[in-house]
Amino acid sequence: MMLKESDAILDEVITAWSGKRHWPSFMGDNIVYESNHQGSATGEFAVRQLFEDNFPGGMTVHVNTTNKVVRSQTQSSTIAAYFYGRTTDTRLQNNDDVNFGGMIVINTFSGSVERVRVHMNWLKGNKNIVHHWHFPYERQWQPGDSVSPLISEIDAPWHAYKQAHTPLSDEDAISEAWFQYAWALDMADYSLFNGAFSDDASADLPPMGKLKGRRMLVSTLKAFRMPWPWIQHYGVPLQIDIAEDRQSASFLLGRIIPEQDKTADGEALYGAHYKIELKKEGSEWKMSRMDYFPGWFTVKNEG
Template sequence: MTTHGIASPRAAILERLDHFTSGWALGTPLSLFESSATLSSSAHGEHHGAAAVADVLALDWPDGHAVHIESTNHYVGIDGDRAVLGAYLYGRVTPANTAPLLFGALLVGELATSDSGWLFTRLQLTVNWLDGNHALVARWNPPRPRRFWDVGDNAPHLVNELDSPWARLPGAKVAGTAKDKVAEVFMRYIWAMDQADFGQMRDTLAEDIAGAFPPIGDLKGRHEVMGQLKDFRQAWPWMQHFCVPLRIDIEGDHAQMLLGRVIAQRPTTAEGAPLYGAHYRIELRRQNLRWQIFWFEYVEGWITTPPDA
């Protein structure tokens, strides 16, 4: 384990995330939480105290189930001795003799520094969707089925305008390298798209943005892009785009980025290599110290390696 103080804050916090996903998948008690930490989970409810949080997560998987959980769409923000982490999670639960289960979730973590490194003070875990054998997580509070709102539905667990990582610690600075800061713009955009927070999306897009947005078509101008995406998003409230930066190039105030879209149902080839169901070609410009997307191209089709620019 890389010790706190040697790794950069971003690397140390993403290492905490890796320990969380691997520990959760293995059903082992997690020692990643401050003593008074809280868990707010759409699946598990509200839990207070490090021991209670670790215990409830350790009970999720019956013996004999193989569980694998991956994270994408990372954002790390730092404000002094506090930090915020945003990530998408997808997991596969594979029992020995019955059908498997896939799930998608959003994670928003608040952390503080300690003698033991970065520890979670608050963890918000929102399960977006389930696909497959729901009986494997019978103890969870299930997410809303894939449909529109209906009378009697519970309030959403995550309200992006209040709960996104950018809202939870609004004074935070993007942690990491210049490339991480470019990638953050897209992560903020796609999080806003999936959570229908078009106020958050606005600052990620240049006024003159243009590009290809299948299946909608070619669009031009922030007003048209946001308007069409807003209407498109309404039909899929469970939408979740798992994305991984494949290449980022920066030259002065211009940046180019290629990202792969991970399909949770098929994230790798038969040989175990990363597989992407589509990719994005993004161009950004920096004005007044702020990066914004001015060219956006979504390219459908399976790829295993970054395409040529």
């Protein structure tokens, strides 16, 4: 699957899932939909009904996607991405809204979407607007809690396909190194850190401080993540500079804060940024240094 094809599939599935009464032609007849906020369904009629019930009439919704990763093998493909959005009910007079976010994994076979998994990770705002949803647990798991339909070790595209047959440019592969780091941290899939960092990697990550070596990075990040199972890192590549020998690169990435991703003028707004250095090990790009800088900025004032 080409990356442009995956962009189109992701965009159309998100549009349908957003309750827009749009049903893409590439949806399989026996499509399976699994989610932690709506439940599950099989077949076009049942899945379409859940999609339309997601944001019923009177609700406005805007959904964005980031951190997209694609893996393909022969006729099958996996498309994974983060999403975040905002919805409001125009029938209410208080103009309240609710922000939400999570992960989506789409499985295709021969160009047909066979399965869609959605894990709603967090909600902020007036939850009464989406009272028809099952709310995600924004705390650590406890006995009696339901089981999530999205399990990172199984659904992460890096595990589903060990070798990517999707042609990646160096720029795409560099971006994906950080996406792999974000998935590893957010989904507690710590084995993925091995593919994201070089063995001699270092980082400056407030409030954890300066970390040196992949072992220290992984153990510290694991301890940092444990209390916050709802944590999610949305990132947008802003600038990639590759050395002439194509063996090292520098990378500027903006971190999106979903509740405030635009300025008053509609310009993209970021709540922090990462300055990253990478080196190529064999055919893989790995991060050798990553520094995190909190603080609001737009691309124009980052310089």
